[in-house]
Amino acid sequence: MNGSLLKARYQPDPAAASSPLAETTQVPRRKIHLKSSRLADAGFRYLMLGCALSVLAIVVLIVRELFLRSTLSLHAFGLKFLMTQSWDPVNGDFGALAFIYGTLVSSLLALILAVPLSIGVATFTTELCPRILRGPLSYMVELLAAIPSVIYGLWGVFVLVPILRQYVQPFLAKYFGWTGLFGGYQFGIGMLAAGIILAVMIIPIVTSITREVMSAVPTAQREGVLAIGATRWEMIRVGVLRNARTGIMGAIILGLGRALGETIAVTMLIGNRPEIAKSLFAPGYTLASVIANEFSEATEDLYLSALVEIGLVLFAITLLVNIVAQLMVWSITRGSARRAAV
Amino acid sequence: MGVGIQVNQLNAWFGATHAVQDIQMDVTANHATAIIGPSGCGKSTFVRCLNRMHETIPNARVEGTVKIGETHVYGNGTSAVEIRRRVGMVFQKPNPFPTMSVYDNVASGLKLNGYRNRRELDEIVERSLRQSALWDEVKDHLKKKSGASLSGGQQQRLCIARALAVEPEVMLMDEPASALDPISTSKIEDLIFELKQNYTIVIVTHNMQQAARVAEFTAFFLSGKLIEFDKTEKIFTTPGDKRTEDYITGRFG
Numbered sequence: 311m312n313g314s315l316l317k318a319r320y321q322p323d324p325a326a327a328s329s330p331l332a333e334t335t336q337v338p339r340r341k342i343h344l345k346s347s348r349l350a351d352a353g354f355r356y357l358m359l360g361c362a363l364s365v366l367a368i369v370v371l372i373v374r375e376l377f378l379r380s381t382l383s384l385h386a387f388g389l390k391f392l393m394t395q396s397w398d399p400v401n402g403d404f405g406a407l408a409f410i411y412g413t414l415v416s417s418l419l420a421l422i423l424a425v426p427l428s429i430g431v432a433t434f435t436t437e438l439c440p441r442i443l444r445g446p447l448s449y450m451v452e453l454l455a456a457i458p459s460v461i462y463g464l465w466g467v468f469v470l471v472p473i474l475r476q477y478v479q480p481f482l483a484k485y486f487g488w489t490g491l492f493g494g495y496q497f498g499i500g501m502l503a504a505g506i507i508l509a510v511m512i513i514p515i516v517t518s519i520t521r522e523v524m525s526a527v528p529t530a531q532r533e534g535v536l537a538i539g540a541t542r543w544e545m546i547r548v549g550v551l552r553n554a555r556t557g558i559m560g561a562i563i564l565g566l567g568r569a570l571g572e573t574i575a576v577t578m579l580i581g582n583r584p585e586i587a588k589s590l591f592a593p594g595y596t597l598a599s600v601i602a603n604e605f606s607e608a609t610e611d612l613y614l615s616a617l618v619e620i621g622l623v624l625f626a627i628t629l630l631v632n633i634v635a636q637l638m639v640w641s642i643t644r645g646s647a648r649r650a651a652v
Numbered sequence: 653m654g655v656g657i658q659v660n661q662l663n664a665w666f667g668a669t670h671a672v673q674d675i676q677m678d679v680t681a682n683h684a685t686a687i688i689g690p691s692g693c694g695k696s697t698f699v700r701c702l703n704r705m706h707e708t709i710p711n712a713r714v715e716g717t718v719k720i721g722e723t724h725v726y727g728n729g730t731s732a733v734e735i736r737r738r739v740g741m742v743f744q745k746p747n748p749f750p751t752m753s754v755y756d757n758v759a760s761g762l763k764l765n766g767y768r769n770r771r772e773l774d775e776i777v778e779r780s781l782r783q784s785a786l787w788d789e790v791k792d793h794l795k796k797k798s799g800a801s802l803s804g805g806q807q808q809r810l811c812i813a814r815a816l817a818v819e820p821e822v823m824l825m826d827e828p829a830s831a832l833d834p835i836s837t838s839k840i841e842d843l844i845f846e847l848k849q850n851y852t853i854v855i856v857t858h859n860m861q862q863a864a865r866v867a868e869f870t871a872f873f874l875s876g877k878l879i880e881f882d883k884t885e886k887i888f889t890t891p892g893d894k895r896t897e898d899y900i901t902g903r904f905g
Binding site for chain 1: 703747761764
């Protein structure tokens with residue numbers, strides 16, 4: 311009965327259809343220019359494809375250029391370049407080991423200092439702090455990212471280094487000197503100073519991404535943990551941090567990427583001596599710093615070529631770190647995906 | 653064993669919105685009590701006041717007294733954490749922990765309480781999964797499958813097992829079957845029937861047939877007020893209030 315009712319209602323009134331009024335009120339069918347719209351669609355697609363490919367092309371061109379310009383050094387030293395730490399422009403003997411060491415150690419130090427702090431700040435802003443402070447606090451952290459690196463370098467030289475020299479280094483030497491990591495002359499400038507400044511510089515990016523992934527954890531998860539009788543800290547640990555761990559890993563990797571390539575501030579603080587020392591007080595040198603410092607004075611072809619190869623090494627390390635990180639993130643997510651598939 | 657709940661002059665707010673007004677209600681131990689009413693009538697908020705989940709929402713406020721057994725839920729010396737261990741809750745949308753296996757999901761509450769004994773944990777996990785009628789479906793891959801990999805109905809029964817594992821005295825269910833298909837729904841309803849032997853159950857539902865099927869008592873809420881609270885058959889056959897009658901006969905809501 312319902313069906314017949316519906317039909318009756320939706321049947322067009324034959325009288326109305328034949329009336330002249332109905333004809334004039336009929337909406338004229340718009341002509342669509344099929345051909346031109348299809349053309350525009352294809353054009354748009356190729357334009358976007360071009361944009362995507364251009365990124366790839368830039369990377370390929372950079373690598374090609376690095377290879378071409380470092381041929382001399384590549385031929386002269388081969389793999390030995392990565393395994394020796396002599397850097398002697400006068401005698402034309404070059405090795406990158408000390409720089410690789412300096413880059414990795416300063417970045418690692420930065421991560422060790424910055425990651426717990428960043429996760430702490432992110433946890434405070436998303437979970438604990440009063441709503442009204444949330445905005446200003448996040449803004450302040452992001453403001454740290456807006457400071458140019460040369461300013462960080464200056465601040466390091468004039469503020470951080472004296473503090474390190476006067477208070478921090480004597481303290482570390484006295485109580486942790488036995489580890490061997492905090493021995494030798496206390497200049498202030500050195501690996502430790504570089505690591506600290508790098509930590510300050512990567513805190514904003516690690517914090518803001520961690521904050522984003524933490525606040526993306528659904529309320530239902532938090533409530534689920536609370537409902538089984540969890541304290542606030544347990545709720546954060548089980549309900550939030552655990553669910554956000556893949557994202558936090560990504561945040562750490564982005565921070566590491568930034569630390570590896572950072573140049574000016576590190577150059578101003580690390581001491582610029584191509585040596586591998588166990589003590590974190592000792593000066594060091596990074597891949598990025600040596601390029602920045604010596605590029606303008608590299609007059610000989612081999613010297614210049616060795617510096618370009620340093621650039622190639624830095625590129626390779628950054629790439630490697632990203633691949634390893636991607637694999638790590640992948641293995642975590644794949645672990646849960648496999649569970650999901652079983 | 654379950655304990656009764658006494659609610660006295662309960663009021664709850666979200667900011668300036670007075671969501672629950674002057675509720676007076678006694679929930680009988682070891683029975684199921686259904687809360688029905690149209691959307692936005694305050695039934696979920698009311699239930700969330702019973703285990704102090706309401707206060708986890710920013711700007712939310714509660715006044716009045718709630719007694720679970722002999723404990724004053726909003727008493728001075730009472731901690732919300734302790735209340736939530738005694739009053740379990742199942743939410744409308746299944747929320748298993750996706751990073752944990754089925755086993756760890758069920759054991760999570762105990763682990764938070766510091767349980768470490770493997771054998772005891774195994775026993776409790778099995779018992780809880782059997783109680784929630786999920787054991788046979790998951791026993792072969794307890795530690796391999798993630799909680800999120802189960803079907804919606806299984807996820808909800810997993811959440812029930814998770815709540816049962818900490819051995820609560822009261823079980824709150826906030827529309828536990830509204831996101832599920834009819835077969836899963838009937839499994840959950842059978843489960844409620846089983847559970848009310850040992851637990852006091854308060855179930856919020858949109859589905860009046862469900863209330864009639866599982867609950868001995870039914871409360872009808874409207875605009876934040878408790879309109880009528882009586883034996884289920886009384887509510888559904890001879891309601892004392894015109895508004896209740898209008899609602900159950902489908903005249904509004």
